[in-house]
Amino acid sequence: MSHLPVEIITEILSRLPVKSLLRFLCVSKSWYALIKHPDFIKLHLHRSIETNRDRTLILEKVTDGLPHYCYSVHFPIENHFDKAFKLYQPLYRRGKLVSILDCCHSLVCIHHFTLEIHHCTNEIAIWNPLIRKYRILPPEPMSKPSGFNFSKYNEIAFGYDLCNDDYKVLRVIAFYNRGQPLKEFEVKVYSLRWHSWRKIEEQWPKKECTVSSNSVSLNGVLHWSIAEDTPYDMDIPLGVECLLAFDLAIEKFLVFKTPVQREVELGTCLEVLKGQLCFIVTPDLGAEIDVWLMKEYGEAKKNRCEGVEIQNLPHWFRTATCVGSLLLLDGDNVIDPGRAEEQEEEMHYVIFRRILFYAFCVHEVLVVPEWDDLGASVHSMLVEEFLKNDS
Amino acid sequence: MALELKSSDNKIFEVEELVAVQSETIKSLVEDGCADNVIPLPNVDSKTLELVLDWCKNHVDMKLDEEKLKEYEDKFIEVDQAVLYDLLLAANYLNIKDLLNRACQKVADMLKGKTPEQIRETLNIVNDFSPEEEEEIRKENLWAFEE
Numbered sequence: 001m002s003h004l005p006v007e008i009i010t011e012i013l014s015r016l017p018v019k020s021l022l023r024f025l026c027v028s029k030s031w032y033a034l035i036k037h038p039d040f041i042k043l044h045l046h047r048s049i050e051t052n053r054d055r056t057l058i059l060e061k062v063t064d065g066l067p068h069y070c071y072s073v074h075f076p077i078e079n080h081f082d083k084a085f086k087l088y089q090p091l092y093r094r095g096k097l098v099s100i101l102d103c104c105h106s107l108v109c110i111h112h113f114t115l116e117i118h119h120c121t122n123e124i125a126i127w128n129p130l131i132r133k134y135r136i137l138p139p140e141p142m143s144k145p146s147g148f149n150f151s152k153y154n155e156i157a158f159g160y161d162l163c164n165d166d167y168k169v170l171r172v173i174a175f176y177n178r179g180q181p182l183k184e185f186e187v188k189v190y191s192l193r194w195h196s197w198r199k200i201e202e203q204w205p206k207k208e209c210t211v212s213s214n215s216v217s218l219n220g221v222l223h224w225s226i227a228e229d230t231p232y233d234m235d236i237p238l239g240v241e242c243l244l245a246f247d248l249a250i251e252k253f254l255v256f257k258t259p260v261q262r263e264v265e266l267g268t269c270l271e272v273l274k275g276q277l278c279f280i281v282t283p284d285l286g287a288e289i290d291v292w293l294m295k296e297y298g299e300a301k302k303n304r305c306e307g308v309e310i311q312n313l314p315h316w317f318r319t320a321t322c323v324g325s326l327l328l329l330d331g332d333n334v335i336d337p338g339r340a341e342e343q344e345e346e347m348h349y350v351i352f353r354r355i356l357f358y359a360f361c362v363h364e365v366l367v368v369p370e371w372d373d374l375g376a377s378v379h380s381m382l383v384e385e386f387l388k389n390d391s
Numbered sequence: 392m393a394l395e396l397k398s399s400d401n402k403i404f405e406v407e408e409l410v411a412v413q414s415e416t417i418k419s420l421v422e423d424g425c426a427d428n429v430i431p432l433p434n435v436d437s438k439t440l441e442l443v444l445d446w447c448k449n450h451v452d453m454k455l456d457e458e459k460l461k462e463y464e465d466k467f468i469e470v471d472q473a474v475l476y477d478l479l480l481a482a483n484y485l486n487i488k489d490l491l492n493r494a495c496q497k498v499a500d501m502l503k504g505k506t507p508e509q510i511r512e513t514l515n516i517v518n519d520f521s522p523e524e525e526e527e528i529r530k531e532n533l534w535a536f537e538e
Contacts, residue, residue: 003515004476008483011491015499022535026528027507029519132534 006030010040014047018130045105090125090134102158104217107167107192109158124156124169126192137169137190140197145184148175154185154204155224159217163249167192170222170246172204183207189251205244205253212241216270218277222246223270225258225279243277394421395429396444402437403429406444413447415486434484439477442467446490468497472513506536 004012013021013035021044025032034040089098091110099113101124108129112122127134144151154172161168169190176183185204190197206226213225225241243256258279270279392408394417412418420426432440446467453460470478475494482491502510511518520528529536 004479005483008479008495009514011495012498012502015496016503019535020503020505022532024507024510025532026520026525027510027518028516031516032528131532 006034010034010043014040014044022131087129090127090136091123101156102215102217104158104160104167107158109169111156124190126158126167126169135192135195138196140171140188140190142173142186143199144175147177148184149177151175155211155215157215157217157222157224157246159215159222159248160220161248162220164193166194166248168248170248171197174204181208189248200251202252205255206242209244211244213270216277217248220248222248223277225270394426396440397429397431398435398437398440399433400437402440404437404440404444407448407451410444410447410451413450413487414443415488417485432485435481436477439474439481442470442474442478443481443485443487443490447487450489464493468493472501 009031013024013031016024021035025035089110091098091112097113098110101109101111103109108127109124110127111124123139124137125134126137142151151173154174155170156172157170159168159170160166169192171188171190173186174183175186185207186199187202187204188197188199209226209228211224212227216223222245224244226244227241241258243258245254245256246252247254270277393405394408394411396404396406396411396417398404408421412421417426417430420430435443449463449467450460453463468475475497478490479494479498481487482494502513505513507518510516518525
């Protein structure tokens, strides 16, 4: 075989999964330089998104409503799944549960899960499970304004800022006094690129509202469903939901109407399907699930949006929802939970759409201090301990 | 309209313009008005050119039938390594995007599970790392070799 020109080698390498690329770093000096180059990294990500291949599911096992272990299941092509591997989560410590907040490209944002929402200084980390590197966010204190006795997390969310090529974490803390409706909010944003937090002046727009769904990141904007607080308990939202969006680039909040104009009962789950915002509404346990796709989005349609109800749901949608998990992937892929490895247990699926090698390597090049590495010996020791707890 | 293409071993192929312009390289020549005479392709031998032209012709014929085209593509790309590399080089030189993509994907699939040594052997690459340097790099991501 005569030598292939470098542009063809690049094309071929851009189609390989991350694990192969990590192995091939030692093939030769030029391969090492090529694979680590930020332009190649961008190309690889782009290729992965384009061809929809080599995706990995990160599954969070939930028992009794609490998150436990994480598994990764690689699926090179649709409906063909490899074995599930248990993953070591970077924030794992005895006695603390780690929960996945959201994922973007191939970075997963995780934090310590606690039922006590008043602990606003839980550890948060951004993790690339495919290359097994992570970064813990620096602790950030909150500034409680005078006159308020209590604080709680209003929201933390994770997303990718397209304009600045940066991953960001949004933290909103609410300050309140028991039994009184008056609230104050503190909004801070963490930037992965700068590895630091910043307070922003933008205020949480709907002070009388509480988040009633998970957060979802789409096109550089974070989204939540929100609804008014019940008068007596701030933690339980009530009433008609609307959509709250936070643009990560301009750092501003926007409020939209949702296509689903109904009172929140069991709440809405937000997803991204086919590049569009998707609302999965479960009005009642055992009843039919409504899935809405938000077709029109943008400044012009700020106060209205059109929903398209997805008809003819395949029957396993309902099965999936009944066990507490619903999977939607980009495009038309729907995973039949019957095919996943651990079908008996309740699983909460986080959609892990892209294999990304890049974000991690790009940040190294940006002269940001080294990410914490799960060093070989430390890793294997902790993994053993981790697996021992599995009984 | 027919074009004449000449392979590196001097064989002449008469091809419909519609088929030949699947190659961006040939398309530019046609647009620049340089395609009146025989177009020489010194980087592609006749065996490879014949395969490439078959690909192009089928992409014109089966344009509307996605399934049939996919079946054709899958069968087409099942060739031995030597032929695959020739196709790669030809697709690159002639700038035929879909053939290049398919061929690259095929090679990627072949290389996926290999060890670095196997990669070097298959692609004729010299290892310019010292044993210590290579060991360092392997250690960085040891788990990628172990599982």
